[in-house]
Amino acid sequence: MNEVVHFGAGNIGRGFIGALFAETGYHVTFVDIAEPIIDALNEKKSYVVRTAAENQETIAIHNVSGINSKKNPEEVIDAIGKAVYVTTAIGPKVLPFIAPLIAKGIAERLKTSDQKLYVIACENQINATDLLKKEILKALDKSVVSQLDGRVYFLNSAVDRIVPLQHNDELLDVLVEDYHEWIVESDQQLPGVKGMQIVPDLAPYIERKLFTVNTGHATTAYLGYQAGKEKIHEALRDPEIYQDVKATIEETGAYLIKQYGFKPEVHEQYIEKILHRFQNPKLNDDVIRVGRSPLRKLGPEDRLVKPAREAEKLGLSFAHLAKVIAAALRFDVTEDAEAVKLQQQLKEKGVLAVLQNVSGLDADDPITQEAVHQYEQSHLLKK
Numbered sequence: 001m002n003e004v005v006h007f008g009a010g011n012i013g014r015g016f017i018g019a020l021f022a023e024t025g026y027h028v029t030f031v032d033i034a035e036p037i038i039d040a041l042n043e044k045k046s047y048v049v050r051t052a053a054e055n056q057e058t059i060a061i062h063n064v065s066g067i068n069s070k071k072n073p074e075e076v077i078d079a080i081g082k083a084v085y086v087t088t089a090i091g092p093k094v095l096p097f098i099a100p101l102i103a104k105g106i107a108e109r110l111k112t113s114d115q116k117l118y119v120i121a122c123e124n125q126i127n128a129t130d131l132l133k134k135e136i137l138k139a140l141d142k143s144v145v146s147q148l149d150g151r152v153y154f155l156n157s158a159v160d161r162i163v164p165l166q167h168n169d170e171l172l173d174v175l176v177e178d179y180h181e182w183i184v185e186s187d188q189q190l191p192g193v194k195g196m197q198i199v200p201d202l203a204p205y206i207e208r209k210l211f212t213v214n215t216g217h218a219t220t221a222y223l224g225y226q227a228g229k230e231k232i233h234e235a236l237r238d239p240e241i242y243q244d245v246k247a248t249i250e251e252t253g254a255y256l257i258k259q260y261g262f263k264p265e266v267h268e269q270y271i272e273k274i275l276h277r278f279q280n281p282k283l284n285d286d287v288i289r290v291g292r293s294p295l296r297k298l299g300p301e302d303r304l305v306k307p308a309r310e311a312e313k314l315g316l317s318f319a320h321l322a323k324v325i326a327a328a329l330r331f332d333v334t335e336d337a338e339a340v341k342l343q344q345q346l347k348e349k350g351v352l353a354v355l356q357n358v359s360g361l362d363a364d365d366p367i368t369q370e371a372v373h374q375y376e377q378s379h380l381l382k383k
């Protein structure tokens with residue numbers, strides 16, 4: 001049986017990427033640091049994925065196991081030696097921490113195997129695999145780096161499936177939406193995986209996904225949080241929030257259409273489909289999950305600031321995006337380490353310094369000015 005090593009046995013790992021591999025017929029070794037999940041994987045060797053849909057589908061996932069990378073890194077190195085794919089879904093900021101172990105696995109593998117290995121980061125970040133590759137290369141000797149060509153391939157990808165926080169009776173089971181899309185950039189055929197789509201140029205796909213699904217999601221979360229909503233579908237029941245979310249992804253849409261030549265009517269259908277997905281009450285998705293890690297989401301290349309800057313460059317509207325940037329600054333969730341850091345920085349340094357340091361936005365940038373204006377307005381609103 002062909003082998004896959006997947007880092008991150010969390011919601012997307014078990015509910016999407018790992019599940020697709022297992023359904024295709026691969027054995028999936030999940031690598032994680034969450035002991036209970038790894039123990040349960042090794043004990044049960046299976047779990048169930050259920051779709052949050054009217055006609056619920058129940059998919060039994062078999063041929064899975066786990067390795068705790070903190071306790072047994074040498075087992076991870078062995079598993080990489082036998083794998084066809086190494087994939088990740090752990091969050092982009094964690095990639096640099098797992099890269100040295102993947103590098104060790106690759107170095108050992110190259111001593112004995114000529115089989116091709118495909119490395120794919122499945123994270124919500126543009127070119128996440130490039131980032132992982134850079135970190136892996138840093139950890140490898142030059143003599144090993146020179147052997148990678150034609151043997152180890154690093155492929156960027158875009159992943160789309162909403163998997164909320166889980167509240168199931170069984171620890172490993174996962175509730176997911178039925179919609180899913182996994183697009184991998186490659187100029188050659190890859191060993192088959194059910195549901196994986198291969199394209200020669202990922203840019204239009206990843207930007208369309210990140211700047212529509214994730215921009216719209218973040219907008220719902222941050223405006224929803226400000227309005228005291230707990231759930232994404234509840235936030236969208238508020239007509240004002242719904243209008244703001246739609247207007248924000250119309251702004252990113254105008255940029256995407258101009259940049260990539262998407263047909264406006266087709267893009268409009270894409271937007272409508274996404275709004276429909278967000279409103280699924282069976283997902284019961286939390287505002288706090290979707291708004292998580294606001295420092296990452298306010299980053300210069302992420303879902304809010306990047307499309308605002310692109311719109312600005314093209315002379316398009318960015319007022320709604322600026323409003324969401326302001327709302328993100330109000331995300332004050334004590335369980336979220338980045339939200340705590342953000343609020344601390346706002347208190348100590350002020351909003352202009354935060355927008356400069358976190359988002360790379362200068363004080364005299366019209367996006368900054370609009371965001372600061374909205375930030376002050378939202379303060380008045382809150383009181």
Ligand SMILES: NC(=O)c1ccc[n+]([C@@H]2O[C@H](COP(=O)([O-])OP(=O)(O)OC[C@H]3O[C@@H](n4cnc5c(N)ncnc54)[C@H](O)[C@@H]3O)[C@@H](O)[C@H]2O)c1
Pocket residue numbers: 007008009010011012013031032033034069089090091092094097098122123124159160161162163164
């Ligand atoms: N949940 C979604 O709807 C969704 C959809 C598309 C993409 N994504 C992306 O997928 C990635 C994972 O998201 P998620 O929702 O599955 O998160 P999650 O928190 O459910 O899963 C992440 C897993 O990574 C593990 N992990 C953390 N640090 C680790 C380390 N050093 N070594 C090994 N494992 C480690 C955690 O223990 C956890 O099990 C993120 O980049 C996210 O943006 C999520």
Ligand SMILES: O=P(O)(O)OC[C@@H](O)[C@@H](O)[C@H](O)[C@H](O)CO
Pocket residue numbers: 124159160161162163213214217218289290291292293
């Ligand atoms: O995972 P994040 O924190 O980058 O973003 C939160 C959600 O928007 C995200 O997980 C979506 O559910 C997902 O990207 C849908 O494909």
